[in-house]
Amino acid sequence: MLDTRLYHHLVTWLGQWPTSQALQIVGSERRLRPAWDGSIRPAIGVGTPAGVLLSVPPPRVDAVRAIADLPMPDLLDKLPGAVGYDGWRALHAVFRFSTEPAPLPDAGEWLPVADPVVPSWLRPFGDEVLIARDEAGDYLAGVGIKRHDPYGNELAVGTEPAARGRGLARRLVAQAARRVLDEGAVPTYLHDPANLASSKVAAAAGFPDLGWSAYGVFGPEGP
Secondary structure, X not given: OOOHHHHHHHHHHHXXXXXXXXXXXXXXXXXXXXXXXXXXXOOEEEXXXXXXXXXXXXXXXXXXXXXXXXXXXXXXXXXXXXXXXXXXXXXXXXEEEOOOOOOOOOOOEEEEOOOOOOOXXXXXXXXXXXXXXXXXXOEEEEEEEEEOOOOEXXXXXXXXXXXXXXXXXXXXXXXXXXXXXXXXXXXXXXXXOOOHHHHHHHHHHOOOOOOOEEEEEEOOOOO
């Protein structure tokens, strides 16, 4: 049975859920409004073994349906133009979620993004971010929360090269996931299929790979 929070997140984020079609294209006004970071996401999709639901701006539904019979790599190549954003990129990711994070010990502390120790990549997340520091107080690794809606929050993690291999990322992700669940949402985690390090972090933190995928169209700044 699908977790209620995840169901409401997908309905809110995509405009509809679930799908039993190989590829279903739906129009959603959400694609015309700024996302968690203020940027537009003109196409967002989630796929399961049962099929893919692709959410696009309502005026672009027909244009996307016109390329729906293409193999997925070709469809993704043409998707930015079909939603009116030539020059942008369409990306595919592994989509994971967790309702039972791994019982790993905490590895960091929550700090306001304005704190001087917070690196620049974490500042767009707003509110508070989770930071691991060394004995001197210097930044080692961190997690930001993409607050998509009240039901689903996506985690993003980064570790300094010199601090990798210590298990910090998995502990931080599990710690952040527990906070998201305590706040009433379900934590999600997306990563490039080729990023084996990120895949291992997710699995170790309690985010299994259930064969789900995510798709999106992003500007030059990336996801």
